[in-house]
Amino acid sequence: MAQEERRQAVERELTMSRAMVEGIAHEMREDDEVFYMGEDVADYGGIFDSTEGLLEEFGRDRVMDVPISETAYLGAAVGAAQEGMRPIAELMFVDFFGVAMDQIYNQLAKNTYMSGGAVNVPMVLTAAVGGTYNDAAQHSQTLYGTFAHLPGMKVVVPSTAYDAKGLMHNAIRDDDPVVYLFHKRLMGIGWLPAPDGPKTPVPEEEYTIPFGSADVKREGEDVTVVTLGLHVHRALEAADALAEDGIDAEVIDLRTLVPLDTETIRESVAKTGRLVVVDEDYQSYGVTGEIIASVAEGGLADLETVERVAVPDVPLPYARPMENEVVPDSEDIESAVRSAHDA
Amino acid sequence: MVAVSELREMFEDAVTARYYEERLQEEYLEGKQPAFDISAGPIPGELHLAAGQEAAAVGVCQHLRDDDTVTAPHRPHHVAIAKGVDLKRMTAEIFGRETGLSSGKGGHMHLFDPDAGFACSGIIAQGCPPAVGAGLAAKKRNEDSVAVAYLGEGAISQGAFLESLNLAAVQQLPVVFVIEDNDWAISMPKERVTDVADGSQRAGGFDMPGVRVDYDDATAVYDAARDAVGRARAGNGPTLLEVQVHRRMGHFMGDPESYRPDEDVAAAEQRDSIERLADELRNEDVPDDELETIREDARERVDEAIEWAKEQPEPDPDAAYEDVFVNPPSGVTSEEPSHELAGGDD
Numbered sequence: 001m002a003q004e005e006r007r008q009a010v011e012r013e014l015t016m017s018r019a020m021v022e023g024i025a026h027e028m029r030e031d032d033e034v035f036y037m038g039e040d041v042a043d044y045g046g047i048f049d050s051t052e053g054l055l056e057e058f059g060r061d062r063v064m065d066v067p068i069s070e071t072a073y074l075g076a077a078v079g080a081a082q083e084g085m086r087p088i089a090e091l092m093f094v095d096f097f098g099v100a101m102d103q104i105y106n107q108l109a110k111n112t113y114m115s116g117g118a119v120n121v122p123m124v125l126t127a128a129v130g131g132t133y134n135d136a137a138q139h140s141q142t143l144y145g146t147f148a149h150l151p152g153m154k155v156v157v158p159s160t161a162y163d164a165k166g167l168m169h170n171a172i173r174d175d176d177p178v179v180y181l182f183h184k185r186l187m188g189i190g191w192l193p194a195p196d197g198p199k200t201p202v203p204e205e206e207y208t209i210p211f212g213s214a215d216v217k218r219e220g221e222d223v224t225v226v227t228l229g230l231h232v233h234r235a236l237e238a239a240d241a242l243a244e245d246g247i248d249a250e251v252i253d254l255r256t257l258v259p260l261d262t263e264t265i266r267e268s269v270a271k272t273g274r275l276v277v278v279d280e281d282y283q284s285y286g287v288t289g290e291i292i293a294s295v296a297e298g299g300l301a302d303l304e305t306v307e308r309v310a311v312p313d314v315p316l317p318y319a320r321p322m323e324n325e326v327v328p329d330s331e332d333i334e335s336a337v338r339s340a341h342d343a
Numbered sequence: 344m345v346a347v348s349e350l351r352e353m354f355e356d357a358v359t360a361r362y363y364e365e366r367l368q369e370e371y372l373e374g375k376q377p378a379f380d381i382s383a384g385p386i387p388g389e390l391h392l393a394a395g396q397e398a399a400a401v402g403v404c405q406h407l408r409d410d411d412t413v414t415a416p417h418r419p420h421h422v423a424i425a426k427g428v429d430l431k432r433m434t435a436e437i438f439g440r441e442t443g444l445s446s447g448k449g450g451h452m453h454l455f456d457p458d459a460g461f462a463c464s465g466i467i468a469q470g471c472p473p474a475v476g477a478g479l480a481a482k483k484r485n486e487d488s489v490a491v492a493y494l495g496e497g498a499i500s501q502g503a504f505l506e507s508l509n510l511a512a513v514q515q516l517p518v519v520f521v522i523e524d525n526d527w528a529i530s531m532p533k534e535r536v537t538d539v540a541d542g543s544q545r546a547g548g549f550d551m552p553g554v555r556v557d558y559d560d561a562t563a564v565y566d567a568a569r570d571a572v573g574r575a576r577a578g579n580g581p582t583l584l585e586v587q588v589h590r591r592m593g594h595f596m597g598d599p600e601s602y603r604p605d606e607d608v609a610a611a612e613q614r615d616s617i618e619r620l621a622d623e624l625r626n627e628d629v630p631d632d633e634l635e636t637i638r639e640d641a642r643e644r645v646d647e648a649i650e651w652a653k654e655q656p657e658p659d660p661d662a663a664y665e666d667v668f669v670n671p672p673s674g675v676t677s678e679e680p681s682h683e684l685a686g687g688d689d
Contacts, residue, residue, distance in 0.1 A: 043602035044530035067500035067536035068467050068528060096466060099503070134387030134439065136450040138465040191379045191597045317663045319439030319447030320387050325660035 010201035015188025017049035019161035019202045023168030024051070024088065026206050028058055031086060034172060035062040037073050038090030038126075047092055048128045048187050070100035074125065078108045081123035086172055094127035094143050094181060108177045109152030123178070124171045125153075130183040130230055130280060131327050133192060137315035140323075142229065144279065145286030147179045148257040154178045154211055155257040159186065159232035162200045163255055166209030173208070183229045183280075197233040212259035216268070220250035223337050224268040226291050227278035228254040231328065235278055238333035247341050249276075257287065262294045266302070269295050273304040274340040278333050283310035305343040307336040345562050347627045351637070353405055353561050354620045357397040359641040360421035361617055363430075364392040364592065366645055367420070367437065371596050379597055385653065387439050388450055393421040395559070395591035398616035399523045400425040402556075402564025402586070403491060406572040412460040412477035412490040414470030417452045418523075419463045422493055428456040434648040440655035447658040448666065468494050468501035471520065475507045478516035478575070489575040491519045496585070497528025499542045508583065512549040517575035519568070520583045525590040526611075530602040546583035555585040559616040562623060589614055 014022070028034045035058075036051055042065040045052035055063045066073040070091065077089035091097055097104060104125065111119045131140030148155045154176055158164035164182065171178040186198040217232055218239050225235045232253045239249040250268050254261065269275050275295060277288040288308035296303060309328045317323055345353075367390065374384015381389065393400075396418070404425035407413065415422040423433055429444065436443030437451045444456050452465035464470040474492035481488045498504055499522055511518040522542045526533055539545070546553025554571070556563045564586050571582035589611035593600050600608070621634055 040529045040531060042530075047529070065531050065535060067531075068497045069500045069502070071502050072500075099466065099469070099501070133382035134450065135389055136453055136465070137448075138453065139389070191381050193378075193380055312664065314663055314667050315448075317448045317658075318388060318445075318450030318453070319443075319658050321657050321660045322447060322663035325663045 010203045012201060012204065013199050014161045014202040015194070016158065016161045016164045016182065016198045017052065017187040017189065019165040020050060020168050020182060021052055021054060022202070023165040023206075024172070025054060025057060027086075027169065027172040028054070028062060033085040034088065035064065035085070036088045036090070037064045037066050037077060039066060039068060039092050041065060041090055046090070048182070048184050049189050050090060050126060050128070050182065050187070070096060071103055074100045075103035075107060077123050077125075078103060078111070078121055081121045081177075082111065082119050086122050088124040088126060088172065091125065091127040093139050094129045095138050095141050097127070097143065105150045109150055112176065113152060120175045121177045122175045124180055125177065126180045126182065128184050129181045130185055131316050131323060132185050132230070134318055134320055134323055136318035140316040142181065142183075142281045144181065144228065144257055144281045145290070147181070148287065148290070149285075152177065153258065156180045156211065157228045157255065157257065158182060159229055159253050159255070160198050160200045161202050163209060163215070163253070165202055166207050167255065169206055170208040170211060174211070181229070185230050186233075195233045197236065209255065211256045212261050213255065214261035214264040215253045215255055216250060216264065217253045218249065218251040220248040220272070222248045222272055223274040223276060223340050224250050224252065224265065224272045225276045225278060225333065225337060226252045226254065226265055228257070228287070229280060231278045231280055231333070234328065234330045235333050237330040238337060241330070241334055242337055247337060249337050260294065262298065265291065265295055266299045269299060270302045273302060274343070275303060275305070276307045276309065276333070276336045276340050278328060278336075279308070279310040280327060281310060282313055283308065284313050286310065305340045307340045309333055309336045345565055347624070347629065349405055349565070350562070350620065350624055350627065351629070353401040353565065354617070354624060354634070355637050355641060356401045356404070356425045357561065357617045357620055358638050359645060360397045360400060360424045361394055362642050363420055363424060363645045364394040366649055368392060368592060368596065370649065381597060386437060390451055390596040391418040391594065392592040392596065393418045395611060396523050396525060396588040397421050398559045398561040398564050399493070399521060399586040399588050402561045403519070403521055403568040403572070403584070405565055406568050407489065407491065409460060410486070410488045412462070412474065412488065413493065414474045414491070415454075415461070415463050415493045416467065416470055416495060416498065417463070417465045418495070419452070419454055423454055423456070423461055426459055426461050428454065428459045428461045430644065430648040431651050432456070434652035435655045438652045438655070439657065440652060441658040441662070442655045446662060446666070468498040468504040470494065471504050471507035475511050475516060475518055478511060478518040478581070479514065481517055482514070482578075487517070487576050487578075489517045489519065489572055491521060493521045493523060495528065496522055496524035496526070496533050496542055497531065497536065498522075499545055500537055505545070508545065508549045508551060508581070511581040512551045515578070515580040517578065518581040519571045519575055520581065522583070522585040523588050524585055525588050526607070527590055527594065527603065529594040529598070541585065543583050543585040551581055551583055553583040553585070555587070557587050559588055559614045559619070561616050561620050
């Protein structure tokens with residue numbers, strides 16, 4: 001609740017991208033060893049505004065445009081991090097991770113473990129995620145489950161400007177590799193309008209949001225909805241519609257997938273008995289299954305019904321009617337909550 | 344020397360490709376007024392237009408047959424047109440319609456037309472390995488078809504490209520790599536991302552011929568590609584070509600290009616390979632009215648394709664669940680295996 005009070009005390013609202021950049025800029029001012037590398041992050045300011053204005057303040061040595069060589073520059077960030085620097089390296093679209101997967105899952109993620117803790121990799125890997133604007137199968141994925149599945153990386157997914165800044169401070173200061181996935185639709189980019197919700201009051205001063213602390217974005221008594229990223233806002237929209245019919249949904253924003261705050265989810269399920277998990281990633285072997293399993297392991301008795309809403313196991317199609325079909329919207333969430341409620 | 348008939352064909356493809364991009368730009372922007380919203384309007388998603396890059400498409404594809412394979416990157420329309428991809432179905436795909444090349448699943452960065460030997464990848468340089476594979480298949484089958492991989496100059500620092508050069512060279516595969524150098528990888532000028540101004544020099548590291556065509560000039564590309572494609576077809580291995588082209592319409596529609604100096608844009612406008620082709624045709628005594636007829640025919644063909652595409656139905660939402668795996672022929676279900684497993688009766 002301290003967070004809620006703080007939010008109310010602040011008048012200034014920022015888009016999610018401005019809040020993210022503010023957190024990065026603060027850390028860069030405090031620590032010369034923090035720098036940002038990526039494609040089109042300097043003059044362009046990030047295709048999704050993730051570095052807007054940083055070049056002007058910090059110059060090319062610290063805001064580095066790099067060749068389209070993800071294996072080389074993500075790996076170089078790993079190496080610089082192992083030397084004790086604090087690089088932030090950006091994948092323009094998370095879908096491009098395949099090009100540099102070894103540096104991510106065999107080097108970044110494993111070097112601390114394989115060195116018996118002798119090597120730290122204090123690096124942040126940022127990447128834009130998500131669909132909803134018809135960019136087809138190679139530019140629309142979230143891949144939340146992929147990164148969360150592979151051990152060794154902390155995985156952060158902000159849904160609001162307030163969370164984006166606090167989580168970014170924490171990510172840069174963390175001594176472990178952090179994968180920070182920001183949803184394109186939430187950034188507040190001129191050409192990709194955001195829904196209401198991600199633009200929030202943001203304090204000018206620094207603050208951290210601890211990893212592994214899910215946030216109850218809406219309190220409710222009847223059904224627990226667990227989600228992340230864009231779908232926090234779609235779930236809140238669904239909850240408003242459901243409230244009109246007397247169904248009181250609680251919406252939990254995971255904020256980090258690794259570490260996962262199972263306690264907050266279990267407490268909520270102990271109250272409601274009904275769990276709906278909503279994810280923009282593929283359904284099978286992913287976030288939805290993991291959340292349900294985590295709840296079942298410690299609190300099977302509390303669990304009366306379970307529903308999951310995710311992308312059915314197909315690549316993301318281009319044409320609008322098909323993309324709308326497979327990416328969950330608030331109506332899909334609404335109907336899953338109703339099913340859980342009526343079960 | 345280029346035969347007049349071939350010059351004329353290249354001109355036809357080039358003017359078609361240019362007009363196509365101009366019309367798509369109109370259609371795309373029309374639905375995004377007053378505020379530019381990438382997800383609004385009749386053409387969904389991103390749009391990367393290739394106006395200014397026609398020389399690289401027509402000069403190379405003029406040498407290709409239907410059974411040759413081309414892979415193109417995220418900026419593919421001009422190459423698709425030069426390779427003979429079905430214009431109507433390609434346009435329907437770009438508009439996200441049911442009768443599109445991929446039934447609306449792929450979109451403008453992911454055009455597939457197996458009949459024309461054409462495929463795309465939206466991921467930088469990732470069309471190179473499949474082109475090597477097409478070359479490998481041709482070699483294994485003792486066929487003389489050729490594979491061509493197109494990529495931008497920004498892609499030449501990508502592992503998939505460099506690995507492909509090496510594999511194609513060591514296996515002596517019939518592959519031609521074509522770098523379209525439009526000077527800009529989104530906002531990053533070439534000199535900031537590679538110390539090698541001439542991308543064709545990458546070939547030297549793999550003991551492969553490398554040729555750069557220094558100016559937007561379709562006939563110079565034609566000459567260089569004749570050697571490269573001929574060499575591949577004769578079983579003498581791969582070649583790397585780099586062609587200087589220019590980018591007239593930003594990286595993607597909506598790109599403000601605020602990073603790009605005005606003089607660079609102005610210089611790009613001056614280098615027009617289409618006007619150059621027109622001059623060459625005039626030098627061959629092709630009259631102006633014939634050139635105008637070619638332009639008119641191209642406009643008509645493009646307008647017709649766009650009108651047709653816009654009349655096509657949108658896909659059924661449930662079509663999203665088809666094509667993940669090979670769809671079984673009608674009447675065959677997975678419960679009815681079409682062959683027995685090895686090992687017999689027990």
